Amino acid sequence: MSTWAIEAENLVKKFPQRGNPATQGNSKESSDKKEKKSHWPRFKHKPKQLFTAVDGVSLQIECGEIFGLLGPNGAGKSTTIRMLCTLLEPTSGTARVNGFDIVKQANEVRRNLGTVLAGERSIYWKLSGRENLEYFAALYHIPPAIAKKRVEELIERMEIKDRANELVEKYSTGMRQRIAISKALLARPPILLLDEPTLGLDPQAARNLRELIVDLQKEGHTILLTTHYMEEADLLSDRIGIIDTGKIIALDTPDGLKQRIGQSEVVKLEVSGWYEKIGEQLRQLNGVENLSAHKADTDGVWEVSLHSADSRAILPGVVETVNHNGTHLLNMNIVRPSLEDVFINLTGKALRD
Amino acid sequence: MTTQPFTRSLANPGAGADLRSLLAVVRKEWLIFVRYPSWIIALFIWPIIFPLGYILTARALSGVDGSGLAQFQANTGLSDYIGYIAIGTTIWMWQNIVLWNVGFSLRNEQLRGTLESNWLSPTWRFAHLLGSSFPQLFSMFIFLTISALEYIFLFGVNFQGSLWLALLVVLTAIPSIYGLGFAFASLVITAKEANAFVFLVRGIVMIFCGITFPISLLPTWMQPLTNWLPQTYIIRAMRSATLSNAGLDAISHDLGMLLVFGLLWLTVGYVAFNWMERRARQTGAIGQY
Numbered sequence: 001m002s003t004w005a006i007e008a009e010n011l012v013k014k015f016p017q018r019g020n021p022a023t024q025g026n027s028k029e030s031s032d033k034k035e036k037k038s039h040w041p042r043f044k045h046k047p048k049q050l051f052t053a054v055d056g057v058s059l060q061i062e063c064g065e066i067f068g069l070l071g072p073n074g075a076g077k078s079t080t081i082r083m084l085c086t087l088l089e090p091t092s093g094t095a096r097v098n099g100f101d102i103v104k105q106a107n108e109v110r111r112n113l114g115t116v117l118a119g120e121r122s123i124y125w126k127l128s129g130r131e132n133l134e135y136f137a138a139l140y141h142i143p144p145a146i147a148k149k150r151v152e153e154l155i156e157r158m159e160i161k162d163r164a165n166e167l168v169e170k171y172s173t174g175m176r177q178r179i180a181i182s183k184a185l186l187a188r189p190p191i192l193l194l195d196e197p198t199l200g201l202d203p204q205a206a207r208n209l210r211e212l213i214v215d216l217q218k219e220g221h222t223i224l225l226t227t228h229y230m231e232e233a234d235l236l237s238d239r240i241g242i243i244d245t246g247k248i249i250a251l252d253t254p255d256g257l258k259q260r261i262g263q264s265e266v267v268k269l270e271v272s273g274w275y276e277k278i279g280e281q282l283r284q285l286n287g288v289e290n291l292s293a294h295k296a297d298t299d300g301v302w303e304v305s306l307h308s309a310d311s312r313a314i315l316p317g318v319v320e321t322v323n324h325n326g327t328h329l330l331n332m333n334i335v336r337p338s339l340e341d342v343f344i345n346l347t348g349k350a351l352r353d
Numbered sequence: 354m355t356t357q358p359f360t361r362s363l364a365n366p367g368a369g370a371d372l373r374s375l376l377a378v379v380r381k382e383w384l385i386f387v388r389y390p391s392w393i394i395a396l397f398i399w400p401i402i403f404p405l406g407y408i409l410t411a412r413a414l415s416g417v418d419g420s421g422l423a424q425f426q427a428n429t430g431l432s433d434y435i436g437y438i439a440i441g442t443t444i445w446m447w448q449n450i451v452l453w454n455v456g457f458s459l460r461n462e463q464l465r466g467t468l469e470s471n472w473l474s475p476t477w478r479f480a481h482l483l484g485s486s487f488p489q490l491f492s493m494f495i496f497l498t499i500s501a502l503e504y505i506f507l508f509g510v511n512f513q514g515s516l517w518l519a520l521l522v523v524l525t526a527i528p529s530i531y532g533l534g535f536a537f538a539s540l541v542i543t544a545k546e547a548n549a550f551v552f553l554v555r556g557i558v559m560i561f562c563g564i565t566f567p568i569s570l571l572p573t574w575m576q577p578l579t580n581w582l583p584q585t586y587i588i589r590a591m592r593s594a595t596l597s598n599a600g601l602d603a604i605s606h607d608l609g610m611l612l613v614f615g616l617l618w619l620t621v622g623y624v625a626f627n628w629m630e631r632r633a634r635q636t637g638a639i640g641q642y
Contacts, residue, residue: 015636016636079637085473086473086634087469087472087473087634087640088634088637089634089635110473110474110475111475113473115473117470117473118466118470121465121466121467122466122467122469123470124385124465124467125465126384126385126388127381127384127385131381131384134377135377135378135381136470136474138373138374138476139374139377139471139474139475139476140475140476141370141371141373141374141475183470
């Protein structure tokens with residue numbers, strides 16, 4: 001048996017795509033070198049375009065570890081997880097889950113995995129919570145007597161005993177997510193794949209779910225977690241792989257990643273009246289290495305992050321540049337770098353862009 | 354309570370485990386089916402509405418004194434034109450409902466978001482499609498029973514054959530009707546929508562299987578095509594068994610052909626499903642809405 005819970009080597013996934021390649025995405029290629037000539041001139045064979053969703057992902061996850069896969073929407077997180085749980089076949093590369101090959105031993109892989117994809121939509125709303133769990137227990141080939149016991153245990157643990165016989169359509173999003181996670185735990189798989197598990201949950205439900213994830217790790221589960229919430233990845237993960245445009249661009253512990261950018265501090269600004277030219281001027285200041293700006297929830301206020309090897313040295317220039325032509329500096333903080341700052345440093349863009 | 358992982362999987366793959374999975378799918382489909390009770394109305398209404406249009410047309414065309422019915426009898430050998438139409442339209446409705454229900458069962462799972470959850474389990478994947486057809490089949494038995502009762506008590510049809518022979522026709526019809534449904538289910542997952550194909554198939558059945566008229570009235574060049582459609586044999590065998598008091602010998606050829614078509618369509622349905630399942634793993638079609 002492998003020493004790694006999950007190991008992937010150079011996983012690549014390409015999807016055929018329709019449309020004009022000149023106007024789409026950045027990771028495109030043609031599957032045919034030249035356009036094929038047709039005997040019918042009006043029906044030219046267009047070369048098939050391929051979109052590379054995952055581009056050579058390699059990773060090794062230790063048994064008992066929480067591994068966070070962090071990246072913006074469309075970075076390739078879900079495609080990677082879908083390959084690992086056998087829903088997708090890789091175009092090239094290999095991966096093993098608990099020692100089983102994801103293509104050649106797909107059924108063994110499924111027996112060793114508990115997966116939560118699509119959250120609350122992954123269960124039946126016209127069945128009760130208990131009926132859902134009984135159904136999925138049968139699909140995972142759990143003998144009836146054991147299934148009955150486990151369903152009751154999970155209902156108890158997830159604190160839905162009073163409402164276990166109600167239809168799921170009457171549950172809150174948080175309760176549905178707990179049923180989805182219970183479903184993944186029914187077969188007591190050694191490895192859990194959780195794809196954006198707190199997406200759409202209210203803060204309290206998200207906090208409860210994070211506590212549950214930590215408890216599951218303590219019980220011995222290996223957990224691969226995808227998220228685009230950097231705080232969540234930071235809080236839960238033993239190690240984090242940052243993924244962007246289908247590639248893992250950094251992989252380390254949360255602290256290791258933060259130390260990598262070589263800065264102990266980041267300057268955070270809140271600015272009103274922001275316009276793009278100010279960003280260009282700030283980038284040109286001596287000592288400013290990276291800048292990202294996005295509109296805050298408040299009307300007209302922008303949040304700006306400045307990366308510099310010596311944050312304090314750039315402050316006078318920053319204040320002078322920002323307070324100009326009707327633009328006002330509303331707030332300024334010097335903070336320790338977050339994973340968002342790591343991502344900005346690596347890619348030049350914010351996670352939410 | 355703990356969810357401490359087992360080092361050895363509890364899974365006990367094999368026929369017994371897959372049979373339990375299949376039964377779980379059947380139970381789940383049944384529970385969902387009965388929780389949308391509007392289908393009960395359709396069960397009572399459609400057997401009246403759909404044939405009625407054809408019956409009234411036939412009555413209009415037969416003349417004030419019904420003299421035109423002699424021509425119908427000459428063409429079909431039957432005097433009960435209402436029973437003739439009722440049986441043809443009922444078989445058409447059965448195939449139509451199967452195309453919509455069984456044919457779209459996987460697509461409905463996909464739209465709900467539950468198809469991936471099912472696909473993630475180690476169970477035999479065809480069980481999801483097969484299991485969805487059993488509650489549908491049960492509801493169709495209810496539909497056929499209600500239809501027969503309405504034809505007798507509302508339309509005055511005089512069924513005179515053996516009930517057991519009629520049941521035998523229904524049983525031999527199942528493989529070909531549901532095999533076509535399985536093939537459709539795979540097509541729908543691949544094409545995302547297949548309404549046009551459903552309309553095409555039911556249009557072909559309507560014209561080429563003679564649901565309301567004898568096939569002999571079709572143009573000569575069209576008639577050989579009718580032999581390639583199992584619904585032709587179902588309708589003919591059912592009319593013989595229930596309207597002309599035919600025995601097993603008289604319909605044995607039709608039943609034999611139905612079994613051949615059943616084997617063919619079940620094979621096509623299973624092969625299409627496996628092709629779709631393989632293709633979906635390459636293209637990601639399972640998770641696409």
